[in-house]
Amino acid sequence: MIEKIKVHIADDHKILIDGLSALINTEDAIELVGYSLTGKKVIEWFKNNKADVLILDINMPELDGIGVLKTFKNRNVTQKTIILSGLSDPKIVQEMISLGAKGFIEKGAAGEDIIPAIKAVYRGEEYYSKDIKSSLFDLYVNESKTEEAIKSSAAIEPLTDREIDVLKLITRQLSTSEIANKLDLTIKTIETHRRNLYKKIKVKNVVGLAIYAVKNNIV
Amino acid sequence: MIEKIKVHIADDHKILIDGLSALINTEDAIELVGYSLTGKKVIEWFKNNKADVLILDINMPELDGIGVLKTFKNRNVTQKTIILSGLSDPKIVQEMISLGAKGFIEKGAAGEDIIPAIKAVYRGEEYYSKDIKSSLFDLYVNESKTEEAIKSSAAIEPLTDREIDVLKLITRQLSTSEIANKLDLTIKTIETHRRNLYKKIKVKNVVGLAIYAVKNNIV
DNA sequence: TATTTTCTCAGGGTTTACCCTGAGAGCCTT
DNA sequence: AAGGCTCTCAGGGTAAACCCTGAGAAAATA
Structure with a gap:
């Protein structure tokens, strides 16, 4: 049996998790190994478990996606992460990237993006859905990998x-x-x-x- | 071939639609016949098409779920509808019911709710996910099917x-x-x-x- | 016109929120 | 062992919230 890509999903809407889960299950090379409904639970989960790719919603109760990535960064944890976002505010995109996110998918984007995104990020590449790219995004991506961006965080x-x-x-x-x-x-x-x-x-x-x-x- | 339950989904997050679609495809008796990303497109779609059950998000651009149901009501269209909602504000629940919604699922609820909900509503029954029910909801459901209830809205x-x-x-x-x-x-x-x-x-x-x-x- | 509702203001009161500084104990990580 | 964070508690203070009753003027409604 071939090694599958292990994925963890974090989103406060269980129905979206279940939906994505069904989507992912259509792909043999990927398996869902866990999910979280809050940012805190993501942190907890990763203390005792491992996933190859984390799919992370930004808006979550208690601790949001930005907080999760910050926590990882503080603990020097490197976790391949795809951001799931309802809105593509360039500032947030920038911040997430500077915090180490490697993929970015708008919720408004097609679900078909999710599989290639997981595969790309798993291979160490970056992946951005069209909406993200075609928005003001390109202007930022090159300058955004600085430490300053982290401090000016609105999070x-x-x-x-x-x-x-x-x-x-x-x-x-x-x-x-x-x-x-x-x-x-x-x-x-x-x-x-x-x-x-x-x-x-x-x-x-x-x-x-x-x-x-x-x-x-x-x- | 047996007649399948025809479902239309309306939500501004394509990724959620694709997820639900994958979920629904695991069930032989149901098929997705269409989807919309805005309230307006729901209205358009139903001008030329038919579905047995409509799964309707409340928060959508241009025209929201409430607006959709109101439009249907004004045109005397009877459409079996399940509401997908991020929050279970009793007022909104009440309004949707008085506008003819027969099912109500919180997005925070489990995805497993969706299949039974579709089947129940298709059969002419009502379906409410646990979170909805266990909120103050029960107090309202019995009194809310009258015109009066709309006026005395949530008291x-x-x-x-x-x-x-x-x-x-x-x-x-x-x-x-x-x-x-x-x-x-x-x-x-x-x-x-x-x-x-x-x-x-x-x-x-x-x-x-x-x-x-x-x-x-x-x- | 009569009545109700809304908007305005007052005296005089208790309780709570909010701000400042400081600090010990326990836990986790380096 | 040392630093960092969480959780706990304290003294002593000002400003604000909250509660009571009462009431006049204007505007909407009957």
Whole structure:
């Protein structure tokens, strides 16, 4: 039996994972060895497992695709990655590339792209779907592999488990003292978590937190 | 050869269509006879073609899923429809049902839901994925098939213009005094509007307000 | 015209959010 | 062993949110 290309898919829409899975199963040379519904779970999975290619959605709750690649980079993990993206904002494309992404497929693109993309990236090549290429992309690809791009990142620092706990309770409209009660912690601790959330998410107050939570499906 | 269930899929993400297509192809009794990437194209397609079941995404450019169903309703077209939705806002669920949708699947749900959903809806039954059901949904489904339900939509008192102004500024993370400044009103007035918003939307604090605003596209 | 709704503002109050600094304990990685 | 991160907690403070009651003026509606 020939060695198959091992693929891991990360996307918060299970139905898309199942769909891609079915697509991939039509190809003998590729097999799906795992999937994740959040960025955090991707990190967890790769601690104990290996895949040849990671297909990574950008918009995910808790920790987004950018955060995943940053985490990999910080840990000096080299993971061949194809980005799945709803929108092809050149800035984001640039950032993902500078973080090591080797492929880029728009969700609006045809599903047929996925198989050649996996194969190309697996071989060490790069792959970009037409929409990406024909957008402003070409202008950036050559200059984008610098360190600066990483720093100017608009992305959000990854939230810790505790912070997510607190954020979830905040969105349930609980006050700081109520949260402290529920988690058996002091008010001061919860206040610290709140402050850290403000800093990380870069918002002014609890309203920004709530909006972030809803938009990122943490509710 | 046995008659297959003819399905049309509408979603602005081609990759999801291709994925679902692959999923559906694993089932002999169902075949994909067409797809659309925008709401407008759905309308066009159904002018000259027929499908037994329509799988319809809500978020689409040009004309969204709600618009599609409204168009069908205006033209007295009865089309068995399954809604594909990223979020399960009860209000939207309710509206889609009153517009004739017979099935409802969250994108976060498992892909295995899709086949039984198609079969159920084809047989004239209804189908809702677990996430939808287990949300506040059950409370609404029985009362929502009347014209009245559309008017009394989700039971929230209508907001006044001023209240919406204030709510918008709140979601921009402005404080009461900042809002007062911007609108040339006193703090006391803004506080009153806030209090009325809490009552009408039935939330405890500004967090509830923010969540409501995001889910109802007031941001 | 009469009534309701909306929009405005007030006094006076409690509670909560938010900001600053600092710090110890445990865990993981280098 | 050393550095980094997470999680925990503290003192002490200001600003803001939130709650109560009451009410006048204008505009929409009956």
